[in-house]
Amino acid sequence: xxxxxxxxxxLLSADHVRALLNWIQEExxxxxxxxxxxxxxxxxxxxxxxxxxxxxxxxxxxxxGGGHAGExxxxxxxxxxxxxxxxxxxxxxxxxxxxxxxxxxxGPLASSEYKKAWRHARQAVLSPDELQTGLGEQxxxxxxxxxxxxxxxxxxxxxxxxxxxxxxxWIALRYPxxxxxxxxxxxxxxxxxxxxxxxILER
Numbered sequence: 001x002x003x004x005x006x007x008x009x010x011l012l013s014a015d016h017v018r019a020l021l022n023w024i025q026e027e028x029x030x031x032x033x034x035x036x037x038x039x040x041x042x043x044x045x046x047x048x049x050x051x052x053x054x055x056x057x058x059x060x061x062x063x064x065g066g067g068h069a070g071e072x073x074x075x076x077x078x079x080x081x082x083x084x085x086x087x088x089x090x091x092x093x094x095x096x097x098x099x100x101x102x103x104x105x106x107g108p109l110a111s112s113e114y115k116k117a118w119r120h121a122r123q124a125v126l127s128p129d130e131l132q133t134g135l136g137e138q139x140x141x142x143x144x145x146x147x148x149x150x151x152x153x154x155x156x157x158x159x160x161x162x163x164x165x166x167x168x169x170w171i172a173l174r175y176p177x178x179x180x181x182x183x184x185x186x187x188x189x190x191x192x193x194x195x196x197x198x199x200i201l202e203r
Contacts, residue, residue: 002173002176004170004173004174005173005174005175005176006144006174006175007177008177010133010134010135011141011144011145011148012135012136012141012142012144012145014149016125016126016130016135016136017040017142017145019125020118020121020122020125020126020136021033021036021037021040021121023121023124023125024036024117024118024121027120027121027124028117030103030104031088031092031101031102031103031109032109032113032114032117033084034084034085034088034100034101035049035050035101035109035114036114036117036118036139036142037081037084038077038081038084038085038101039139039142039143039146040142040145040146041077041078041080041081041084041146042067042069042075042076042077042081042146043075043143043146043147043150043163043164044067044069044075044143045140045143046111046114046139046140048069049100049101050099050101050108050109050111051099051108052067052068052069052099052100052101053096053097053098053099053100054089054094054095054096054097054098054099054100055096055097056068056100057077057085057100058077059077059082059085059086059089060082061082061086062079062082062083063079063082064076064077064078064079064082065077065079065081065082065085069165073162073163073165074163075163076163085100114139115139118139122136122137143164144174147160147164147171147174147175148175148178150163151171151175151178152178157171157172157178157179
């Protein structure tokens, strides 16, 4: 297995992410919750999310939106994350040129702030065994969660790669459990038909 590969058992589940984000939303104010929720729903890196401005996102009510990430790539924003961001922008009274996730005193949200919140959420939500194995220890686990969910939903690897700003080969190496041959339904008769050599080559 590639050193890049992440085991399926090491990925946060949807229930884990929901519980962690719910704890943060209930216990903390400010930009941390929408910041982390956006990472979980768009696979942005912390640096990309921290540098977003309000005008970088398109947030139609009740529909998929979009956001501009590093090097001009565009990522989908699901309706639930659209709702989170619309409420946050209204609550924080943000303007188009403002940072989407500003710190309380202005400026970009500090990594120490959202890492501290994530650490406390893990301690409050995860079981001792899950903590012991290091489940979700890094903030980047939210990005892995999102990318894996896109693959699970059937988005082609090249599409996930484009949204993530990586190569399709990186996606295949990182999430090998999504590319197991035994999970692929193969029509043997159709395979034989399309692999048959033209008549002229059979003589």
